Amino acid sequence: MTPHHTETATEPLTEPVPLMGCPYKADPYPLYERMRDTGPVHRVLFPSGVRAWLVTGYDAAHSALNDDRLGKNHDRGNDRWRARASIMPEPQHSQLQVHLLHQDPPRHTRMRRFVTDAFTPRRIEGLRPRFQQLADALIDALPETGPADLVTGFAAHYPFQVLAEVIGLPKELAARFDRDWGKVVQPVGPTDPGRPLYEARLHGLQSYIAEIVSHKREHGDDDLLSRLVVARDHGELSQEELDSMIFQLLVAGQEPVTNQITTALIALFRHPAELARLRDDPDLLPRAVEELLRYDSAFELTTWRFFDKDSDLHGTEIPAGDSVIVSLCAANRDPRRFPDPDTLDLDRSPNPHLAFGHGIHFCPGAALARTELRIALGTLLRRLPGLRLAIKDEDIEWIPAVLGRGTNHLPVGYDRRL
Incomplete structure (x- = not known):
């Protein structure tokens, strides 16, 4: 069963x-459908009070992701955006937010070349046996029978353990990583009662990054973190660029995969026949993972983009410095690109979804994420026969994050642990 389109399209938009509230987070697709039907670009309101321009159709999204007029650097944002964007306080913003997601060429090009080798499909494939060991060890620790x-x-x-292997994060430091540090990317305004906790997490993460840099300087190896520290020491990266790139690896490198595992499982629980097919035929996994990424992506919306002068975007005039955001989820359900887009079709081919973005900001960790998802889903379905949701579908609590989809708890039942 799928959650479905209870609201009608008769009311004008x-x-x-407003992009907020529990019904929207539980199922944003009816709203995206209405927006696509009335045009590719819409004015939207976020919980922080930021008003932005949302791109919803597939062709418009693909075009915007490749539009070199749209820059990612926060310096391009106008005062209206800045007043409400709840970006990090200084000095942390300047110290941690100059990573790849917020850079434009040529700086983006220079920085990105330091990370691509660590995430090549060939290297990831060579690490697959280790990733499988990590998945099995976590399942070994689950109760012999559900619930869990x-x-x-x-x-x-699982995604953090995999990431630690890929980037060379030492075990003793990996064991001390606090997952709550990743929440510093969720906007918390200066007057929000949660601001002191937000700032405490920010300082904790900064101290942790400093420890990583210090450790790699003393115990360097042939791994990504060590190479980044060497690049800093040779003057190829600034201290802010180094810290920001480690920040991005730690935060963007694992939380989205955690969320994508949950969205994929929920989609399969809602389609038990497809779940059974996938469990019985693991050869389906590569294609199934692409469809699960398309069907409900953990990256719901992209981060901010800005024009540096008043510009036309698919017939809409966008003021300079206003934020433009692309809805990857809306693009991935566009019926003009995907037949029966609201149907989960594990045989769908071709499947040119935009779950990892497109253009120069295409996710450098895409090959890693695909491998993690194939191993995670395949192992869970194989080793936990009878895997099923242990709560009512409507009781799933979707995270209130602005840009992402997922849940912090997924209670399941299963017959036994193999």
Whole structure:
């Protein structure tokens, strides 16, 4: 069963369209459908009070992701955006937010070349046996029979353990990583009562990054973190660029995969026949993972983009410095690109989804994420026969994050642990 389109498209859309609230987070697709039907660009309102321009159709999204007029650097944002964007306080913003997601060429090009070798499909494939060991060890630690929480028992740990292997994060430091540090990317305004906790997490993460840099300087090896520290020491990266790149690896390198494991499992629980097919035929996994990425992506929306002068975007005039955001989820359900887009079709081919973005900001960790998802889903389905949701579908608590989709708890039942 799928959650479905209970609201009608008869009411006209009033802009700015609010992108917030539990019904929206539980199932944003009916709203995205209405927006696509009335045009590719819409004025929207975020919980922080930021008003932005949202791109919803596949062709418009693909074009925007490749539009070199749209820059990612926060310096391009105008005062209206800055007043409400709840970006990090200084000095942390300047110290941690100059990573790849917020850079434009030529700086982006220079920085990105330091990370691509660590995430090549060939290297990731060579690490697959180790990734499989990590998945099996986590399942070994689950109760012999359900119930269990697949977030706290598996999905919250597996992507980080894999990431630590890939980037060379030492075991003793990996063991001390606090997953809550990743929440510093969720906007918390200066007057928000949660601001002191937010700032404490920010300082904790900064101290942790400093420890990593210090450790790699003393115990360097042939791994990504060591190479980044060497690049800093040779003057090829600034201290801010080094710290920001480690920040991005730690935060963007694992939380989205945690969330994508949960969205994929929920989609399969809602389609038990497809779950059974996938369990019985593991050869389906590569194609199934692409469809699960398309069907409900953990990266719901991209981060901010800005024009540096008033510009036309698919017939809409966008003021300079206003934020433009692309809805990857809306693009991936566009019927003009995907037949029967609201149907989970594990045989769908071709499947040119935009779950990892497109253009120069295409996710450098895409090959790693695909491998993690194939191993995670394949192992869970194989080793936990009878895997099923242990709560009512409507009781799933979707995370309130602005840009992402997922859940912090996924209670499941299963017959036994193999």
